[in-house]
Amino acid sequence: MPTTKEQLLELERRRKKIWEMGGASRVEKQHASGKLTARERVGLLFDPGTFQELGLFVTAPDDPDGVTYPSDGVVVGCGAIRGRLTFVAAQDFTVGGGAVGARHAEKIHDVMQEALRCGAPFIQINDSGGARIQEGVDSLHGYGHIFYDNVLLSGVVPQISIIAGPCAGGAAYSPALTDFIIMVSKAAKMFITGPEVVKAVTGQDITAEALGGALVATSLSGVAHFMAQNDEEAVEIAKRLLSFLPQNNTVDPPRVSSGSVLEFTPDLFLDEIIPDDPREPYNVLDVILHLVDDGDFLEIQPQFAPNIVIGLGRIGGRSVGLVANQPNALAGALDINASNKSARFIRFCNAMNIPLVTLVDVPGFLPGIEQEYGGIIRHGAKMLFAYGAATVPKITIILRKAYGGAYLAMCGKAMGADRVFAWPTAEIAVMGADGAVRVLYKKELEQAKDRDAVRTEKTEEYRRQHASPYVAAGKGQVDAVIMPRDTREYLLFALETLHTKRELRPAKKHGTMPL
Numbered sequence: 001m002p003t004t005k006e007q008l009l010e011l012e013r014r015r016k017k018i019w020e021m022g023g024a025s026r027v028e029k030q031h032a033s034g035k036l037t038a039r040e041r042v043g044l045l046f047d048p049g050t051f052q053e054l055g056l057f058v059t060a061p062d063d064p065d066g067v068t069y070p071s072d073g074v075v076v077g078c079g080a081i082r083g084r085l086t087f088v089a090a091q092d093f094t095v096g097g098g099a100v101g102a103r104h105a106e107k108i109h110d111v112m113q114e115a116l117r118c119g120a121p122f123i124q125i126n127d128s129g130g131a132r133i134q135e136g137v138d139s140l141h142g143y144g145h146i147f148y149d150n151v152l153l154s155g156v157v158p159q160i161s162i163i164a165g166p167c168a169g170g171a172a173y174s175p176a177l178t179d180f181i182i183m184v185s186k187a188a189k190m191f192i193t194g195p196e197v198v199k200a201v202t203g204q205d206i207t208a209e210a211l212g213g214a215l216v217a218t219s220l221s222g223v224a225h226f227m228a229q230n231d232e233e234a235v236e237i238a239k240r241l242l243s244f245l246p247q248n249n250t251v252d253p254p255r256v257s258s259g260s261v262l263e264f265t266p267d268l269f270l271d272e273i274i275p276d277d278p279r280e281p282y283n284v285l286d287v288i289l290h291l292v293d294d295g296d297f298l299e300i301q302p303q304f305a306p307n308i309v310i311g312l313g314r315i316g317g318r319s320v321g322l323v324a325n326q327p328n329a330l331a332g333a334l335d336i337n338a339s340n341k342s343a344r345f346i347r348f349c350n351a352m353n354i355p356l357v358t359l360v361d362v363p364g365f366l367p368g369i370e371q372e373y374g375g376i377i378r379h380g381a382k383m384l385f386a387y388g389a390a391t392v393p394k395i396t397i398i399l400r401k402a403y404g405g406a407y408l409a410m411c412g413k414a415m416g417a418d419r420v421f422a423w424p425t426a427e428i429a430v431m432g433a434d435g436a437v438r439v440l441y442k443k444e445l446e447q448a449k450d451r452d453a454v455r456t457e458k459t460e461e462y463r464r465q466h467a468s469p470y471v472a473a474g475k476g477q478v479d480a481v482i483m484p485r486d487t488r489e490y491l492l493f494a495l496e497t498l499h500t501k502r503e504l505r506p507a508k509k510h511g512t513m514p515l
């Protein structure tokens with residue numbers, strides 16, 4: 001019978017062995033490839049001394065002593081991130097390539113279930129060769145549980161994925177079911193079928209990086225939301241993101257103290273941002289940075305569909321989701337990618353009690369065969385659906401163009417906007433003045449001696465009679481025409497007023513959103 005002291009020493013010995021994970025040479029290899037181990041990543045994520053690991057001694061079914069698979073290759077537990085409870089599952093590539101066996105999956109499943117019960121965010125750090133081949137269908141079954149949990153947690157607690165290594169095949173669907181994906185440059189790879197299969201099936205030659213690296217996923221496919229240069233930056237992005245979010249869907253995001261709500265200074269910069277020439281672009285990010293507290297704005301998916309800007313900021317200390325047309329890209333027109341990008345973000349904000357602030361300068365939906373064949377009607381409808389279904393406070397500011405269905409897709413008054421404010425430069429109409437004059441005065445223009453003079457005259461008349469913000473304001477479709485310099489004050493006031501907004505709708509399972 002071992003003495004108590006011997007038993008305590010035995011615990012120490014066992015723990016030390018497990019903490020070595022895949023062993024010195026594999027850890028060295030991991031470091032040499034620019035990657036951290038799972039415990040190092042977890043150490044960066046949580047406030048010092050707050051992380052408590054669960055299931056340290058779990059091992060694979062065919063490895064009872066945990067020699068091959070210490071902790072079964074995944075570190076799970078909970079702790080505080082900037083003082084707020086968060087759950088984590090971090091795969092360790094040094095243990096069997098971070099591959100997912102039955103117990104590895106069970107550990108993730110258990111911690112996700114606890115995140116759900118406690119109403120706290122869940123972060124997963126993926127670095128894995130996928131299903132553990134030796135465990136066959138048990139591995140597949142385990143993945144199924146994780147996917148199912150991702151769906152259960154969706155809309156209840158925030159879910160963030162950091163892809164810090166391989167995450168290929170069906171495994172990529174777990175992060176895809178979470179709210180945000182952060183990919184580490186060079187290390188992360190996400191694809192359903194890798195380069196060899198692509199080559200065998202299609203004959204196309206492509207590297208893993210070009211097929212599913214961080215740059216491709218954040219710019220071309222839109223699969224991921226952020227690209228980080230290394231593990232440290234990925235963790236920082238996750239922490240910053242969490243700072244804007246609530247713990248779960250039953251509470252508001254934390255309010256950051258920012259002095260008196262009604263304190264404001266007119267911002268003359270905004271009076272001059274709209275160019276005199278309606279065709280001239282400007283950078284809507286400049287407007288956003290002047291509206292949010294301390295110019296602190298976390299842009300999401302900045303490289304994907306740059307014709308629309310989405311992101312999180314605070315106004316008067318309260319988190320807001322911003323959606324803005326970007327005149328600097330495709331003149332701010334809405335296309336398929338912009339519709340998908342923003343609709344998903346609107347849904348997320350609504351689920352997480354984050355008010356929506358929409359900045360409109362939209363000439364319309366992007367014309368073209370590619371867009372029509374690609375289903376722009378179906379995709380654009382997602383924006384209408386997402387805004388129409390959102391019950392959080394919705395505040396719309398029309399900066400310049402607000403034309404046709406695209407204006408409604410940017411949360412026009414009739415789409416349930418609680419406030420619509422327009423700058424004096426706003427043009428709200430079914431279509432732009434040039435196009436409207438071409439349709440309405442086709443005959444006059446054909447017969448006119450001085451076609452340009454008639455066109456100019458009719459364009460001015462159209463702007464006065466139809467497109468001016470005062471026309472829409474006169475009909476109550478705009479709540480106020482405001483000086484650009486006062487926009488922040490109007491936003492502060494509206495957010496304060498609408499903070500207690502409640503909207504009851506008929507009970508249903510869910511709407512049938514066009515997908």
Ligand code: HXC
Nearest residue numbers: 096097099128129130131132133134143166168169170171
């Ligand atoms: C078991 C695996 C593994 C796996 C890697 N390893 N992937 N063990 N099952 N899926 C082990 C290796 O044997 C090796 O063990 C260690 O992990 C490190 O792997 P290396 O190949 O040495 O590393 P590297 O050269 O960096 O290559 C990484 C890799 C490669 C690209 C991920 O390992 C790879 O292609 N693995 C197989 C990927 C795969 O086909 N997965 C199954 C896909 S099907 P030792 O002991 O030598 O250190 C799938 C279905 C999921 O995932 C379905 C979900 C719905």
